[in-house]
Amino acid sequence: MSVTEIQNASAALAPYIADFERFQGGRPASEPAFVQALRRAGMDRFSALGFPNTRQEEWRLTNVAPIVQGSFHRAMSDPNAVAPEQIAAYDFPAAARLVFVDGRYSARLSSIAGTPAFPAGMVVTSLAAALAATPGLVEPWLGQLAGFEQQPFVALNTAFLGDGAFIHVPRGVASGLIHLLFLSSSEDGRATVSYPRNLFVAGENSQLTVVETYAGTGAYFNCPVTELVAGPNAVVDHYKVQRESREAFHIATFQVQGERNSVPRSHSISLGGGLVRNDVNAVLAGEGIDCILNGLYLVDGRQHVDNHMRVEHAKPHCASHELYKGVLDGKARAVFNGLIHVHKGAQKTDAKQSNRNLLLSRDAIANSNPQLEIYADDVKCTHGSTVGQLDEDAVFYLRSRGIGQEAARSLLTWAFASDIVERIQVEPVRKDLEEFLFARLPKGEVVRQAV
Amino acid sequence: MQTQTDTIEQFATQDYKFGFVTDVEQDIFPPGLSEDVIRALSAKKEEPEWMLEWRLKAYRHWLTMAEPTWANIHYSPIDYQSIAYYAGPKPKGSGPKSLDEVDPEILATYEKLGIPLRERELLAGVAVDAVFDSVSVATTFKAKLAEVGIIFCSFSEAVRNHPDLIQQYLGSVVPYSDNFFATLNSAVFSDGSFVYVPKGVRCPMELSTYFRINALNTGQFERTLIIADEGAYVSYLEGCTAPMRDENQLHAAVVELVALKDATIKYSTVQNWYPGDEHGKGGIYNFVTKRGKCDGANAKISWTQVETGSAITWKYPSVILKGDNSVGEFYSVALTKGYQQADTGTKMIHIGKNTKSTIVSKGISAGHGQNTYRGQVKILKGADNARNFSQCDSMLIGDQCGAHTFPYIDVQNPLARMEHEATTSKIGEDQIFYCNQRGIATEDAVSMIVNGFCKEVFRELPMEFAVEAQKLLAINLEGSVG
Secondary structure (H helix, E strand, C coil), X not given: CCHHHHHHHHHHHHHHHHHHHHHHHCCCCCCCHHHHHHHHHHHHHHHHHCCCCCCCHHHCCCCCHHHHHCCCEECCCCHHHCCHHHHHHHCCCCCEXXXXXXXXXXXXXXXXXXXXXXXXXXXXXXXXXXXXHCHHHHCCXXXXXXXXXXXXXXXXXXXXXXXXXXXXXXXXXXXXEEEEEEEEECECCECEEECCEEEEEECCCCEEEEEEEEEEECCEEXXXXXXXXXXXXXXXXXXXXXXXXXXXXXXXXXXXXXXXXXXXXEEEEECCCCEEEEEEEEEECCCCCEEEEEEEEEECCCCEEEEEEEEEECCCCCEEEEEEEEEECCCCEEEEEEEEEECCCCCCCEEEEEEEEEECCCCCEEEEEEEEEECCCCCEEEEEEEEECCCHHHHHHHHHCCCCHHHHXXXXXXXXXXHHHCXXXXXXXXXXXXXXXXHHCCCHHHHHHHC | CHHHHHHHHHHHCCCCCCCCXXXXXXXXXXXXXXXXXXXXXXXXXXXXXXXXXXXXXXXXXXXXXXXXXXXXXXXXXXXXXXXXXCEEECCCCCCCCCHHHCCHHHHHHHHHCCCCHXXXXXXXXXXXXXXXXXXXXXXXXXXXXXXXXXXXXXXXXXXXXXXXXXXXXXXXXXXXCCCHHHHHHHHHCCCCEEEEECCCCECCCEEEEEEECCCCCECECCEEEEEECCCCEEEEEEEEECCCCCCXXXXXXXXXEEEXXXXXXXXXXXXXXXXXXXXXXXXXEEEEEEEEEECCCCCEEXXXXXXXXXXXXXXXXXXXXXXXXXXXXXXXXXXXXXXXEEEECCEEEECCCCCEXXXXXXXXXXXXXXXXXXXXXXXXXCCCCCXXXXXXXXXXXXXXXEEEEEEEEEECCXXXXXXXXXXXXXXXXXXXXXXXXXXXXXXXXXXXXXXXXXXHHHCCCCHHHHHHHHHHHHHXXXXXXX
């Protein structure tokens, strides 16, 4: 790095460092000491790492310069000032709903009592409330899963962690559907930044279904981190629906740790955002885990979406399946980077990874880097990657049956995407996504009638 | 499975059969690298001024470069000042004019390696260029090739006799500033082969080069340049061996292929450099840059490699598909055992319309071997209807080894289609059992299964090499089952 580059890099960090001191100073004195220390560690690491650049392998194809050069502030307005009508578009019936406005919990918009009422021991609340009321449940996990040694944005989130959702499902309990809605917007025409931090702990033999929805208007930078622990035999269904505004930056990390015989499943749907990066990391830390990580991204215009996956097979007899599908139109660019790392001794691993991209326009670009790193010999690992366009023969087949060119293409695109859509088991999420597709695809009404 | 464990141990401790040293009088430079060494090297080879300038330009650029560290390989740092940059058998007179003038010791060396130069000339119908340390010692069949206008000679000879061709094509595919090792090679390359096949000529025989590192503490930096003019066809083979030594030796070669309109180049390698002993001591560092350019429409370049030797292999034979309808192929078998490490693969850059590429890579890891496939398929905006198919299969023998796959896929054209598939597996006990049941010994069964695994690649090798490659694998697997 040249001298000017170093100067520019430290200039970019300065506002964050200043804001950190303000933030840390403004926290309640009752906050447990470990949180303060964790934030400090996050900030130290972030100052040391700085923002990533495209010379780093992990960020080779995603340039975060617009974030580095941008100026953001933490929103100051009252999160309870948002009218309930504003969330109606994203809401659906759930056992509990937590709403966060610019990263801060809104008690007015949320309903956490549980419908029907949650069994004893179940905790669904904001992270800030959990830190105050039950720090003992939070401390063993918070910041312990999502490492920030080499992940600048996780370090940044950790430095500002304070609010988000905390879910604790006790042993043998089924949680029902929990919906987390994160609304963001610019404030008085100025871009905001928020750092939601979520922690889900599913105890032994428990069941958890949780949906994270991200939406917003205007320009802002959203930097969420979600940590999930699936305890022994736990079944966790996690959905993330990202519908940020087109001017937004969304840099997220989802970190899963599976324990013996657990079934962690996650579906990530990326529809919005201008510059989007999803890091999904799974550590299979016990035997007999069946992990599923699927994703769908639908992008057009100048959108940039980057999905980085890393699955660590640390123990034998685990299975992991990943399927990421993308539909790219306009000048959109999609990056997929998936690594399956089979550790020494993780015998009988069954790992499968595939990434399929559909390019609908001449200017769309797809990059796909599926990777295998295997240090055990009795394993079954495969990966596949394809990039292509709609099958002209299939289009011709449909047209010869009286379906117009546009509708035929839309139908085939629908079929491509439905592979993931149909795997979504939470009906309102699936229906919403279908509606989104009908609206997005040209001649969507024809598709609606046909399917 | 006890028997299998035994076999793996034996497999890992398999002797290297080409580890002898030939005692010939050597003309060797003292270790060290500087502009003076390059000047001396150039003078020794009686090179024209422009060649020296090119070398110096590369050397000055090399000084500004850092050694790459991204590959999935581990080795102690190389001291570039402790390597001798030139070693050759002492010339008798002005260099060998025919085989009769070649030092009988050297001929005996090639006999031992199973490359009887004389016999080849008379019987096999394969033209051989033999490179001993830094010097090309003999080229056979020259006269017969000259009849159809083919130039097949050592690189130094080409610099002297065909400067126009060298000036036109040298560095046109791998520029002097390409990468750390290629730039080093550009500065200090010693010798290698040069082939020019004129317009419309189909080379009547397989061309072949055998490389041998003999001297201690030397690096071999050969440079090969093959040009197939419009409509020409040539098939070229390369084989390599080295003596057993405790220290690591550096081999940093550059191969450039240029295929003009309608031309085809088929390049096959059987690489069996000394891989080091069973503790990972010694062995050759094989850091090679190989690249071909399909410069005109309908050109085709096909790389086939069987990599069984070297302590470390770092090599990515690539094809730039510039001409419309051009075709690139890459077939590879890489075997790592002992403490061998291989980071190898290919790059296919699709620039022209309707370009096609096929990648088939088979990696076999045993003992403590680490085998990495690293490849890139890049389809640029103008490459309408480009098509790629990649398949990377790994086989693991034993639980101390590793197999890794890092493909990079970059598609910028919606009319392109690319597919990548990779699998990892081991030899199943049920497969062995099935063979045993039918009276096939476990050792033969393993060899059979491995050969079956590699069949798609061996099929691409010219006849003699296919036999040799199968034998090589069989030797390596010999005694691997009890």
